[in-house]
Amino acid sequence: MRHVALTVNGARHEVDVEPRELLVYVLRERLGLTGTNVGCDTSSCGSCTVLVNGESVKSCTMLGVQADGLEITTIEGLARNGSLHPIQQAFHDHHALQCGFCTPGMVLAAASLVDHGQATSKAAIREGLEGNLCRCTGYHNIVEAVAEVAGVTS
Amino acid sequence: MTAVEERTSTLGTSVKRKEDASLLRGLGTYVENLTLPGTVFMAVVRSPYPHARIKSVDVSAAQGAAGVLAAFSGTDLAEDWAGGLPCAWPVTEDIKMPAHYPLATDEARFQGDGVAVVVAESRALVKDAAELVAVEYEELPSVADVEKALEEGASLVHSDLGTNECYVWKLESEGGVDDAIAAADVVVTCQYRQPRLIPNAIEPRGVLAQVGPTDEVTLWSATQVPHILRFALQLVVGIPESKIRVIAPDVGGGFGSKLNVYAEEALAVALAKRLRRPVKWIEERSENYVATIHGRDVVHELTFAATKDGEITAVKSVATCAMGAYLQLVTPGIPLLGAWIYSGPYDIPHYSVTFTGVFTNTTPTDAYRGAGRPEATYVLERTMDALARELGMDPIELRRKNFVKEFPHTMASGLTIDSGNYEASLDALLEHLDLGSIRADQAERRSSKDSKQIGVGFSTYNEMCGLAPSRILGAIRYAVGGWDAATIRFQPLGSVQVVTGTSPHGQSHETTWAQIVASELGVEVDDIEVLHGDTAVSQLGMDTYGSRSLAVGGMALWHASQKVVAKAKAIVAHQLEVSEDDLEFANGTFSVKGSPDRSMDIKAVAFQAHAAHNLPDGMEPGLEETATYDPANFSWPGGAHAAVVEVDTETGDARLVRYVAVDDVGNAVNPQIVDGQVHGGITQGIAAALYEEGAYDEAGNLLTTNMLTYLVPSAAELPSYETDRTETAADNPLGVKGVGETGTIASAPAVVNAVVDALSHLGVTDVGLPATPERVWRAIEEVAS
Numbered sequence: 001m002r003h004v005a006l007t008v009n010g011a012r013h014e015v016d017v018e019p020r021e022l023l024v025y026v027l028r029e030r031l032g033l034t035g036t037n038v039g040c041d042t043s044s045c046g047s048c049t050v051l052v053n054g055e056s057v058k059s060c061t062m063l064g065v066q067a068d069g070l071e072i073t074t075i076e077g078l079a080r081n082g083s084l085h086p087i088q089q090a091f092h093d094h095h096a097l098q099c100g101f102c103t104p105g106m107v108l109a110a111a112s113l114v115d116h117g118q119a120t121s122k123a124a125i126r127e128g129l130e131g132n133l134c135r136c137t138g139y140h141n142i143v144e145a146v147a148e149v150a151g152v153t154s
Numbered sequence: 155m156t157a158v159e160e161r162t163s164t165l166g167t168s169v170k171r172k173e174d175a176s177l178l179r180g181l182g183t184y185v186e187n188l189t190l191p192g193t194v195f196m197a198v199v200r201s202p203y204p205h206a207r208i209k210s211v212d213v214s215a216a217q218g219a220a221g222v223l224a225a226f227s228g229t230d231l232a233e234d235w236a237g238g239l240p241c242a243w244p245v246t247e248d249i250k251m252p253a254h255y256p257l258a259t260d261e262a263r264f265q266g267d268g269v270a271v272v273v274a275e276s277r278a279l280v281k282d283a284a285e286l287v288a289v290e291y292e293e294l295p296s297v298a299d300v301e302k303a304l305e306e307g308a309s310l311v312h313s314d315l316g317t318n319e320c321y322v323w324k325l326e327s328e329g330g331v332d333d334a335i336a337a338a339d340v341v342v343t344c345q346y347r348q349p350r351l352i353p354n355a356i357e358p359r360g361v362l363a364q365v366g367p368t369d370e371v372t373l374w375s376a377t378q379v380p381h382i383l384r385f386a387l388q389l390v391v392g393i394p395e396s397k398i399r400v401i402a403p404d405v406g407g408g409f410g411s412k413l414n415v416y417a418e419e420a421l422a423v424a425l426a427k428r429l430r431r432p433v434k435w436i437e438e439r440s441e442n443y444v445a446t447i448h449g450r451d452v453v454h455e456l457t458f459a460a461t462k463d464g465e466i467t468a469v470k471s472v473a474t475c476a477m478g479a480y481l482q483l484v485t486p487g488i489p490l491l492g493a494w495i496y497s498g499p500y501d502i503p504h505y506s507v508t509f510t511g512v513f514t515n516t517t518p519t520d521a522y523r524g525a526g527r528p529e530a531t532y533v534l535e536r537t538m539d540a541l542a543r544e545l546g547m548d549p550i551e552l553r554r555k556n557f558v559k560e561f562p563h564t565m566a567s568g569l570t571i572d573s574g575n576y577e578a579s580l581d582a583l584l585e586h587l588d589l590g591s592i593r594a595d596q597a598e599r600r601s602s603k604d605s606k607q608i609g610v611g612f613s614t615y616n617e618m619c620g621l622a623p624s625r626i627l628g629a630i631r632y633a634v635g636g637w638d639a640a641t642i643r644f645q646p647l648g649s650v651q652v653v654t655g656t657s658p659h660g661q662s663h664e665t666t667w668a669q670i671v672a673s674e675l676g677v678e679v680d681d682i683e684v685l686h687g688d689t690a691v692s693q694l695g696m697d698t699y700g701s702r703s704l705a706v707g708g709m710a711l712w713h714a715s716q717k718v719v720a721k722a723k724a725i726v727a728h729q730l731e732v733s734e735d736d737l738e739f740a741n742g743t744f745s746v747k748g749s750p751d752r753s754m755d756i757k758a759v760a761f762q763a764h765a766a767h768n769l770p771d772g773m774e775p776g777l778e779e780t781a782t783y784d785p786a787n788f789s790w791p792g793g794a795h796a797a798v799v800e801v802d803t804e805t806g807d808a809r810l811v812r813y814v815a816v817d818d819v820g821n822a823v824n825p826q827i828v829d830g831q832v833h834g835g836i837t838q839g840i841a842a843a844l845y846e847e848g849a850y851d852e853a854g855n856l857l858t859t860n861m862l863t864y865l866v867p868s869a870a871e872l873p874s875y876e877t878d879r880t881e882t883a884a885d886n887p888l889g890v891k892g893v894g895e896t897g898t899i900a901s902a903p904a905v906v907n908a909v910v911d912a913l914s915h916l917g918v919t920d921v922g923l924p925a926t927p928e929r930v931w932r933a934i935e936e937v938a939s
Contacts, residue, residue: 018278025277034187035180037406039356040439044861047356075180088178092170095826098834099660100177101184101357101406126869133861135356135407136660137830138837138897139869 004068008033009077017064024048026064027074035075035104039133046132049105050074056112058105058131075104078111087111090145098136106132110146119150165673168826172664172684176404183403185360185376186436193362194223195277196422196435197284199270200444201262204515204854205296205311208262208269208289215286216272221279223429225272225287228257234424236392239415239480242382242633243487245511249321252312252513254480256390256417256424261294263311263479264515265856266444268417273425273433296515298854300453300474303514311479311513320477320511321486325493327566331506334468338459342541346456346533349923350476350848351449351841352858353522354866355659357406358437359446363422365430371398375419378408379697380657382483382634384689386415391423402687405659409838410521411446412659413699414483418445440860448848449522451476452489456496456533458541459504466541466556468504471496471533477511478518485518486511490630491526491618491700494567498534499576499616499792500556505566515854521699523838524898527617535613535903536920539910543919549907553614554580562885569618571790572885574818579880580614583794583816586876592798600915605804608811609912613795613904619892620705620789636702637784639694640710642671642718644777646764648757650675650682655695656707657687661894662827663703667711669823670888674715675756676742694782701892704823705789705884712887713781722759722777728770729762730754789884789891793817795836795900799908803916806931808909810840814876815900820884820891828893832877835897841867842898843905847924 001016008031015030027033027050036059039047048059051073078085084092087110097103106129113119113128125146126139134142147153176182201208211227238254257268270287274280295309302308303318311318335341362374371393377383380400388395405412418435426433437445452475459468475489489509496507524531542549557576564570592610599607621627624635641653652671656663668682685691695707719739726744727734730752737744745753754762759777762768766775798812815832822828845865849857858864883889902923909925910918917937922929 020278028187033180034184035182037182037184037357038186039358039406040861042439042860042862044866045356045439075178079179084178091178092174095168095171095830097174097177098662098830099355099357099407100173100182100404101355103177104180107178122874126872130868130870133354133356133866133868135354135409135838135866136834138833138835138875139872140833140875141830143869143874 002065004065006067006069007071009073019065021064022060023062023064023067024059026067027059033074033076037101037104039101044133045102046109047102047105049108049132051108051112056109075107078107085111086149087114087146090149094141094145094148096137096141096145102132102134106134106142114146114150119146119152121152122147122154163673164669164679165823166821166825168824169665169669169679171662172668173662184357184406185362185374185403188362188374188403189434190362190364190432193432193434194273194275194429195280196425196433197272197280198268198418199272199284199287199289201265201267201269203262203291203293204265204298205294206262206291207294208258208260209292210290211270212288213270215288216283219283219286221275222283223273224425225270225283227270228255228259231257231424232259235390237389239417239420239482240386240389241481241483241485243484243631245323245486245490245631246321249486250315250317252315252480256420264517265854266517267479271421271425273429296854298514298516298850298852300451300476300512300514303512304474311515318513320513323490323509325507325567327505329504331468331470331504334504335457335459335470338467339462340460340544341457342537342544343455343457344537344540346454346536347922348450348452348529348532350451351522351846352443352848352864353409353411353446353449355407355409355411358439358442359412359416359418360436361418361422362432362434363426364432365423365427369393369397369427371423372401373398373419373423374401374403376405376412377402378405378412378657378659378699380687380689381655381695381697383415383419387420387423390420399690402657408659409523410449410525410699413521414447443859444517444856447482447520448517449519450529451519452529454533456537458537460541460545464545464547464552464555466500466502469496469502470506472508474510474512476516476519477513478516479513480518482518482520485520487632488519488521488526489529492530494565494569495527495616495618496530496534497565497567498531499558499614501558503566516850523835524895525700527895527899528839528902531615531899532903535615536906539907540919549612553612570787571616572787573882574616574790574792575880575882576614576792579792579816579818580794582878582880583796583814586814586816586878587796606800606802607912608798608800609908609910611797611904611907611911613900613907615900616790616792617896617899618788618790619701619895620785621700621702622788623786624784635784636696636706637782638696638707638710639780639782640707640714641778641780642714644760646761648681648760650677652682652684652711653692654684654686654707654711655692656703657697658703659698661698661703666823666827667708670708670711671715674712675718676740677756701789701894704890705892706783706785708888708890709785709886710781710783713783714779717779717781718777721779722756724770724773725759725762726754729768787885791817791819791891791893791896793896793900795904797904797908799905799912801909801912801930803934806927806934808844808925808930810844810873810905812873812876815897816878816880817896818880818882819893819896821881821889822879823890829877831893832897833875835895836875836901837867837872839898839901840872840905842924843902844924845871
């Protein structure tokens, strides 16, 4: 076991983790933050996307021990004072989720894309979300939602 | 403004989803998020061979490993089963039905067939221990291709059956299709291979089973079918259904892949019973690729006969359909779901369909979005274009000429389409498409010999969904009924619980069912809670698949609403001392005709019904009604789709540029949600057309074993869609039809027709599925040489 200190959604946590333990399982099983989903075992689907020091990262590609000292935002930390983050609100308004399983990762990836000024067109949004798979929506409404927040129309 | 403002019904409006509040915040209740005190974890040891004799299974090392509670071979658990995993659709009297138990005992018959199971204290420990199970195999000959499996001397998947042929099923109209073909001016015959598709719901399957001291079972499962699963579990584990509670919590997509009764569901219950600990199993993605059913894998030959001016006189389909190594819940019946629509939206008088089901050493096939209808529509719509080429006719005009134009219409296949207007959908499609400018661009690129060519492809379709009239299901040997149920329960203070027998996993029933009830009862959508997916709450139901939920479950809800209004009306008439005939009900209020000040709100009636101080003699207290509804017919959506594709003739890369869909799904309860279903459906058909192929080698080793090698498309591969609707009301009080599968059924042939159209000036007439760069490039090279 290794001792790790990390800040998740603004709260500091100290946990003992196995060296082989993936960050996603530290979040889910040690910290009880089950909003971060696991959809594959090849880092393909992006369901487990979180923000690590503000950058979108698939949390199955990091070990828990690598998160020592880092700041992490999960889907549970995105809404503030009961209000949805603009990306969450836009997903609701545009019906950009159906089963909801990819949604936490998709929302965080989209938030990162917008924050970094990379959502400059619908085509750029599509490229930017390439690492996040959704099987329900066909992405159409996801792109509409992100475009609205980014203020792009084409 | 009048005192009573006209209340606007929410039916037909895009009410925002109730489901989102939790899902957007990461508060979904997917099985993986659920853990009970004392939960232990299960792992299944699977055969690495497509076909092998199991000579021995040694679980002793696993049993001795850290944290392990138990490890069993298939033989160890043989006495735990009351029966095998059920197949509910023996499509013919003489169908071959191999035994199929949750773990294999004598032979493993596909790569991924479970041979042993291990239970340990944690997910990590159980994975470690599973690797210690030593299985001695003797490899056996195997076959993965349906046509090779039928050849003389092919190795047998089940040697005791003496054949790989599972069944032969035929449907033929009276009057001899072969005579019509022989007499025709023009005959076109085409062959098609539709590869395996791996459903890839983004949530893999998962199970959590708890068994109490007197064998009362609670099973949480990522399933589309909690009611069917409860029923089937009794057959497999031998515990009476009355003791079994199945809960489908939030389920992360299904697309048919969770319409089943799986080995792991039975194993988790059996092990929870043995160990008296809650047993949890979460499927990994690469495990999902072998352990969860696949779709498609069908080889077709389709023949059209036509007059020289393009009137189609006969359609004949002969198809060889992969079952995989075993029959899962409805494996043999999947082709039948398309069997009646090989004439599609066209009026074709002579009709013949033959399916041969074939065992191969592969993962079992079963329902994948569209289930049988994409297979039929693909070969039909591709062959429409082939016939148009043969006749030198515009493919749009050929379609238009042959459309069914009057409804109801009884097809040569024997079923009756209640409603539709295929021309209206096609007209609307052409209006959106601006075909003239596409053809001009195409002509320009052809004349300049541009390396990037464009093509446009069409698909006009109908489909039968809304499964289904129970009598018809019985007639085609499906084991259970196709009705559904709903309960509407007013609480004393006027809020409403709706209990539905449907089991959504992305389809938004919590929102749309509330819209239907709000509209019928005159209460607010926010006053209504929709309860589903727990057999202790929803005792009656047949679950969600086959685009049935609205057309069957939604109709049950409508009927329950009418019963609630009828009872409430009787109470109001009694209390206001008027005849029921003197009452009218609108916007949630009963009022005496001509005396609007004498009225009662339905919420007040609910309180009176519960107080029961002053009810008509003999009336039972409470305001709660249940209705079951068995549809008289299938549901018949239809429409017209077009794809515009750009093909790089140097690399073979085909990219979808535009996709336009005009669907007639009857009245839309919530247009935004309908559009979402269409978007998702279209995408799975586009994926089948251009990207996805579950590939096996000749022996049955799966080559596409995960999301790295099986290309589930991302946003980057796809354009935004252009969708519209034409609406012809279905023959039911809500006028609604199914929508969940329409896009998948319609889109694949439109896309491939577009690829072929882009290359038609080069002489290309066919590209295999999926139209990958290699296949497109080879198709170009073939005609060039």
